Amino acid sequence: MYVNVAVLKETRPHERRVALVPSVVPKLVKLGARLHMEAGAGLAIKLIDSAYKDVVFVADRHKLVGDADVVLAVQPPALGVIDGMKEGAILVSFIYADKEPALVQRLLDRKVTCFAMERVPRITRAQAMDALSSQSALAGYYAVQLGATHLARILPKVTTAAGTIGPAKVLVVGLGVAGLEAIATAHRLGAMVEGYDVRPETQEQAQSLGAKFVETGVDARGKGGYARELTVEEKSKVAAVLTKHIQTADLVITTAAIPGHKSPKLISKAQVAGMKAGAVIVDLSAEGGGNCEDTRPGETFEVGQVTIVAPLNVPSLLGEDASELYAKNQYNLLALMMKDNVITIDWSDEILAGTVLTHAGKAGHTAAAPLQKVA
Numbered sequence: 008m009y010v011n012v013a014v015l016k017e018t019r020p021h022e023r024r025v026a027l028v029p030s031v032v033p034k035l036v037k038l039g040a041r042l043h044m045e046a047g048a049g050l051a052i053k054l055i056d057s058a059y060k061d062v063v064f065v066a067d068r069h070k071l072v073g074d075a076d077v078v079l080a081v082q083p084p085a086l087g088v089i090d091g092m093k094e095g096a097i098l099v100s101f102i103y104a105d106k107e108p109a110l111v112q113r114l115l116d117r118k119v120t121c122f123a124m125e126r127v128p129r130i131t132r133a134q135a136m137d138a139l140s141s142q143s144a145l146a147g148y149y150a151v152q153l154g155a156t157h158l159a160r161i162l163p164k165v166t167t168a169a170g171t172i173g174p175a176k177v178l179v180v181g182l183g184v185a186g187l188e189a190i191a192t193a194h195r196l197g198a199m200v201e202g203y204d205v206r207p208e209t210q211e212q213a214q215s216l217g218a219k220f221v222e223t224g225v226d227a228r229g230k231g232g233y234a235r236e237l238t239v240e241e242k243s244k245v246a247a248v249l250t251k252h253i254q255t256a257d258l259v260i261t262t263a264a265i266p267g268h269k270s271p272k273l274i275s276k277a278q279v280a281g282m283k284a285g286a287v288i289v290d291l292s293a294e295g296g297g298n299c300e301d302t303r304p305g306e307t308f309e310v311g312q313v314t315i316v317a318p319l320n321v322p323s324l325l326g327e328d329a330s331e332l333y334a335k336n337q338y339n340l341l342a343l344m345m346k347d348n349v350i351t352i353d354w355s356d357e358i359l360a361g362t363v364l365t366h367a368g369k370a371g372h373t374a375a376a377p378l379q380k381v382a
């Protein structure tokens with residue numbers, strides 16, 4: 008007995024990640040997986056098929072999927088993939104159900120058991136499976152790199168015979184996983200770093216990574232460790248404090264997000280107009296519309312003398328490392344349900360119950376509603 012696992016080649020534009028990397032193959036084989044991948048699945052990160060040992064490559068996607076007990080992917084797959092899956096087979100990938108109603112309906116119709124990676128509970132025991140965190144950490148690091156390449160100055164203080172320059176001032180707004188990694192990276196590179204978030208517990212976290220915390224007196228702790236939306240009064244209170252910090256910064260990195268909402272606008276057009284000439288904003292929240300009023304998602308452009316960089320799907324830009332961490336996240340999730348070469352799903356496990364999106368034709372969850380019990 009073994010579990011037939013199929014790994015898709017990603018087809019969405021600009022997606023370079025792959026859900027399985029060679030180092031994770033032996034771990035899955037040990038769990039009882041027989042591994043199949045779509046031909047060329049790793050090519051976007053220069054992993055040719057022969058780089059994978061103990062994996063059978065299949066060119067025909069329909070055949071690959073039709074024989075699978077488990078299908079692994081990064082992005083939500085095309086409807087045709089779900090149509091080709093066996094009833095009762097398992098799909099593990101990012102889904103973002105609120106943006107993919109047709110896909111969710113198809114998962115229900117085809118009675119596919121789907122575990123949506125973005126639904127992994129943010130609890131200590133699930134940290135090794137938390138792909139949102141692994142991918143955000145890489146994005147936070149990369150935001151500093153991107154910002155630095157668009158600045159016409161260096162980050163650290165440097166002393167030469169001709170004189171001393173720097174350090175640059177970096178402000179990070181939104182101190183979740185990405186923001187804290189951005190602080191750590193900018194600090195390591197020698198910048199003077201400030202951090203701001205509406206959750207007061209981030210003050211200590213920012214300080215422990217070498218940043219000064221910008222205190223606004225607004226506490227917007229929401230449910231489940233996330234932030235809530237600010238009231239109009241709170242917004243103007245924050246803006247009054249933040250303006251000075253935004254306008255003295257060389258590099259501003261924004262990562263603020265509220266689950267289920269558009270990105271909060273934290274930097275106004277007027278604040279941008281008052282920024283230092285040559286300053287750079289890297290808006291990591293472009294996917295949700297951006298934290299800056301001037302942001303154009305997916306574009307890099309100038310507003311006056313300020314450069315705004317608003318990349319989409321940042322983890323894909325670091326596809327090699329992002330795939331490595333994502334594949335490990337998926338392996339750790341599969342390890343909860345693959346034992347002795349068979350799949351056994353223990354629905355009393357809060358990680359599996361929290362992550363399931365569809366099972367046996369029932370919605371484990373829709374993005375807005377609380378989790379229903381699955382059979």
Ligand SMILES: NC(=O)c1ccc[n+]([C@@H]2O[C@H](COP(=O)([O-])OP(=O)(O)OC[C@H]3O[C@@H](n4cnc5c(N)ncnc54)[C@H](O)[C@@H]3O)[C@@H](O)[C@H]2O)c1
Pocket residue numbers: 129130131133134137139140143180181182183184185186203204205206231232233234235237262263264265266271273
């Ligand atoms: N225990 C765990 O295993 C675990 C793992 C990962 C994350 N977490 C927690 O989950 C939570 C969310 O982390 P995330 O990285 O997904 O965050 P996120 O991507 O949802 O949001 C990024 C940050 O934006 C902040 N934000 C929202 N509105 C803002 C505003 N108006 N101004 C300034 N900042 C604003 C949020 O507070 C958050 O820190 C955090 O509390 C984090 O510590 C826990």
